[in-house]
Amino acid sequence: MPTDTDGSPRSSPVKGTILTSPLKRASQQVSHDSSSLMQDDERGLITLRVREDVIQEEEEPTDIEEYELAPEQTFLTEGPHDDLDAVYEEEEGYEDLHVETNDQYSEQDDLDETFDRSAASDVSSLDQPDTDEEYDTDLEMDVADAEKWIHPEKFDKDTTGIAAYERACEIYGVQPVTYFIKHLQDQELVMKYHGIGANGVRAMSEPLEMNTSIERIDFEGNFILGDGAKVLSRVLKDNVYVSKLILSENKIGNKGAKAICDLLVENKHIVYLDLAGNEIEDSSGQAFYDMLSKNSTLKVLLLRHNCLEDESARWFREALVENDTLETLDISWNHFQKKGCCFIAEGLKSNTGLRHLNLSMNGFGLEGARALEELMKENHTIIDLDVSHCRIPLEGAPHIASGIECNDTLEKINIGYNCIRSEGGYVILCGVEVNETNVLKYVDFGNLTVKTDFKKLADELEEEREMTILYGGVLLDHSRFKREFDDPVSRLMHDPMTKLRHWLDQQNYRLVDLLLTFDRDNNLTIARDELHRGIEMNGIDLTPAEVDQLMDSLDKDGDGEIDMKELMKGDQENTLLERDAKKYQEQQAALAREFKERRMSKTAASYMDILADADVTKLKQVI
Incomplete structure (x- = not known):
């Protein structure tokens, strides 16, 4: 069995290793790392000397499959360094390479080392190409490539934002919504009652921010709360594509309402805003005033089913005086009482832009009916007025009739479900009859039960003016x-x-x-x-x-x-x-x-x- 220089037996080659010629093995060993000529081993410093005259070109198989794998073949890299020399001797009969185990280098060793480095360089040049294309190391990366490795998100080519959305869903712990992914490139994103929540809006923020196709966003009934509204406000602040925003039934409260109002102060492209059923309270009135007084592009504002009261009505009065571009206002089903209704009516007297007004389900009373009379006499732009469910008493019917008689633009009025009785309805029809403009074409009395005199006058007006008058049943006049x-x-x-x-x-x-x-x-x-x-x-x-x-x-x-x-x-x-x-x-x-x-x-x-x-x-x- 071969022995090392110190007389100890050498280890046998590891099974399964491919054996190559000494020339090739030396070339591969040297080219693997130019510093491998000197390696620290447990037994000392091993110096491999390769004689220059031994290096000769010989053709070697280029494919590893050309070698025949014998049961006793070993891979050169799997054995210890001292076993490599034994393999060389057994295969080719070469003598041991000179090995020095001294702790200090001699001068001769330094010369030999210089020779060995030169020889190793010549050997490695036989198998290595002249170019450095195969060496893909961090040292050879330029600044741009390094930036891509360190910050890959900056170089993401995801133009749709879907990948960003999926990453954000993982970050915020929400389930990705397939419907959102499928319809992200549509003109209308309608996601009613999908349970998005505030974190869902956060996850959608990046794809929505980069989106250029969506023109209408409908998030009705998704419980996004005030935080979700703030995120959406930030996302749409510089958006020039979305023109309709529907956030009804989301409980955004005062926090979300103020965020959306701040959005519309900056955003001049949204023309339709629906904030119905969001528990918006009286303290948000000033935010709506700031928005309406500074925004000149919003056409439709829907605020029904909220908690606005008389203080908000005061702010709306000032806003309606200054704003002349809003065309539709729905503040029905709020908490306006007599004073608040009068404030709104006062603001509308000088307004020249509003055309559709819904004031239903608020507490007008007799004072509010008087304010409506003045509104209809002085306003000449409103064509659709809804004052149903406003607790207008029988004594308020003459004021409504007087206002209708003098109005020249109103085309449709809903006066149903008030306490005016058949006599009050008849008086209102008298006001319609006296109006000489014949502009009014639709009068809705709800389920008001009327008498025969009302029905007769209604039939005459419908036939003469081709108008529609809705009412309930007809009572028989037993006293007659x-x-x-x-x-x-x-x-x-x-x-x-x-x-x-x-x-x-x-x-x-x-x-x-x-x-x-x-x-x-x-x-x-x-x-x-x-x-x-x-x-x-x-x-x-x-x-x-x-x-x-x-x-x-x-x-x-x-x-x-x-x-x-x-x-x-x-x-x-x-x-x-x-x-x-x-x-x-x-x-x-x-x-x-x-x-x-x-x-x-x-x-x-x-x-x-x-x-x-x-x-x-x-x-x-x-x-």
Whole structure:
């Protein structure tokens, strides 16, 4: 067995190692690392000397597969350094390379080391190319490459932001939303009730910030809270593509409302903002004032179902005076009371931009109705007004009627679900009738149950002006049936003697001629059967019931026959009734003229008089 220079046996080669020629092994060993000529080993410093005349070119297989792997083959790199020499001797018969184990180098060693470095350099040059392309080390990287390795996110080519979104989801601990990834390049991002939350918005911030295709964002019902609204405000601050932002039902509160208002102070591209149902309270009023007074591009602002009160109404009054570009304002279902409603109405009197106004479900009351009257008289831009569910009483109906009468732009009004009753609705219709512009085409009274006079006037207006009037059912006027024959005109029209006298005038008969014609037994009286037969034979327009009624009214003594005296008495009573009816008609005509004058006065007091007039319904029927 081969031994080392100190006499110790050498280790056998490791199994599975490929053996190569001494020249190639030396070349590979030297080229692997130029400093490997001197290596620290447990037994001392090993110096490999390679004679220059030994180095010769020989062709070697270029592919490792050309070597035949024998069971006893070993890989050169798997054995210890002292075993390598044994392998060399056994294969080629070369003598041991000179090994020095002294602790100090001699001068000869220094010369030999210099020679060995030169020889190693020549050997390595046989197998290595001239270029340095294969050496990809940190020392050869330029600054740009190093920056890519240190900060890869700066050189990310993810233009869609999907990869950034997925990384952010991992950071914030949220589940990536597949719908968001699929629709990130659409024009509309509609994600209603996806449970995004504040962290979900944080994860979406980077792709939304770099996005250039989305024009409408709808995050309704995602519980993003105030923190999510602040993140979205930062993301959209410099965005010039999103024009519609819907954040309803997200509970953003005052914190989120102020953040969004700050956003719209800077962002001049959002024209539609929906913040409905977000628990925005009264303290946010000033933020909305700052936004509306500085923003000139917002067209639609929806703030329904929030907690705004009278202090916010004061700020909105000032904002509506200064802002003339907002076209739609919905502040329904808030906590405005009488004073707050009056503030808003005052601000709208001089506003020249608003066209659609929803004030429903607020506490207007009678004072608010008066403010609405002034609003409709002075504002000439609003075309759609909703004041339903505003607790307007019956006494407020004349003020609404007076405002409608003087308005020349209002096309649609919703006055339903207020306490105005059928009489108040009728008064409002009177105001619509007097309005000469005929602009108003839609009036909604909700489920208001009306009387026949209301229905008759509504039918006339719908036919004449081609407008729509909505209301509930129609009540039967039972009192009208009780007073059916109270007035002289009704009694005259329902008296059978009136029809009988009309026939006598047509035939140019006298009462005595009637008696002689109907009297069949020549006793100068008319019995019941003779009266029936005579009316039927002469074709007088009286029903059998009316004939019996005539017989009962003329037979004063109740003997079953009508004599000449009773016939003349009935004629006289009918003549007096005719005079009373004519006088009554003249009185009603005078009342009608007065009624018309009151309506044309265009004051709430005149409509109040109409409302207080108990005979208004009957008067309309006579007219």
